[in-house]
Amino acid sequence: MEVDYTTTGSKAVVVLSGGLDSTVLAYFMRNAGMYTHAVSFDYGQRHVKELTLAAVTCKKLGMKHTIVNLTDLKPVLESALTDPRMNIPEGHYAADNMKATVVPNRNAIMLAIAYGVAVSDHAVMVGTAVHAGDHFIYPDCRPGFINALQVAFALGNEGFQEPALELYTPFIGLSKADIVRIGAAANVPFADTWSCYVGGSIHCGACGTCCERYEAFALAGVSDPTYYRADPREYLTKV
Numbered sequence: 001m002e003v004d005y006t007t008t009g010s011k012a013v014v015v016l017s018g019g020l021d022s023t024v025l026a027y028f029m030r031n032a033g034m035y036t037h038a039v040s041f042d043y044g045q046r047h048v049k050e051l052t053l054a055a056v057t058c059k060k061l062g063m064k065h066t067i068v069n070l071t072d073l074k075p076v077l078e079s080a081l082t083d084p085r086m087n088i089p090e091g092h093y094a095a096d097n098m099k100a101t102v103v104p105n106r107n108a109i110m111l112a113i114a115y116g117v118a119v120s121d122h123a124v125m126v127g128t129a130v131h132a133g134d135h136f137i138y139p140d141c142r143p144g145f146i147n148a149l150q151v152a153f154a155l156g157n158e159g160f161q162e163p164a165l166e167l168y169t170p171f172i173g174l175s176k177a178d179i180v181r182i183g184a185a186a187n188v189p190f191a192d193t194w195s196c197y198v199g200g201s202i203h204c205g206a207c208g209t210c211c212e213r214y215e216a217f218a219l220a221g222v223s224d225p226t227y228y229r230a231d232p233r234e235y236l237t238k239v
Contacts, residue, residue: 011123012036015114016057018050020193020213021129021171023057024183029127030061031186037064037121039114044074044082046199053194068113079103081197088197091235093212098137101197101208107140108149111167115153124164131171131179133212143172176212177219184222191225205230
């Protein structure tokens with residue numbers, strides 16, 4: 001993938017969860033010469049460990065890091081990611097039961113805040129690592145939704161934002177395996193990323209995100225540094 005260096009030296013904001021996709025994007029933007037401010041979110045997710053790894057990435061890249069506390073939303077947004085009474089589904093990421101991991105309006109909420117930060121920072125870009133593998137499960141990762149947000153945010157900040165400010169989604173047409181390849185080419189330390197939705201200290205190997213992570217490395221032909229408690233191959237065929 002080619003980087004547009006016309007924005008080199010400009011300010012940018014990246015939504016950094018601490019997961020594989022957003023970490024690769026953070027390296028991608030920083031390597032392009034952007035002065036990048038990473039914004040992460042604590043929304044009461046079980047896999048809050050990802051925020052620790054987001055901090056590690058920011059320290060290595062020398063990026064400003066802001067963690068926004070959204071935990072007050074936890075009781076009112078129903079999702080298996082935030083409700084310990086709900087089971088995290090196991091098996092292939094594209095299986096229908098993975099819809100239990102949808103957090104209602106999550107990307108709209110997070111991107112609205114990140115866009116506000118970008119306006120305040122006089123930034124020209126808000127990067128988010130939505131990709132084609134997310135389209136099946138998550139409506140708020142689809143191009144139509146992102147394009148609609150771009151229009152709404154620009155209208156809502158007219159006269160205050162930098163004229164060139166845009167939502168930057170370089171991975172939106174790519175698979176997770178493509179993102180792994182991009183990360184490998186950029187020497188991204190994948191061990192500094194977290195995928196497992198169950199949480200804990202070790203990737204479970206059974207949940208949809210663990211299976212997706214394992215499959216992406218395999219398809220990309222890149223060595224996976226992740227230790228999984230269970231063998232993801234035993235769960236990839238589960239629907």
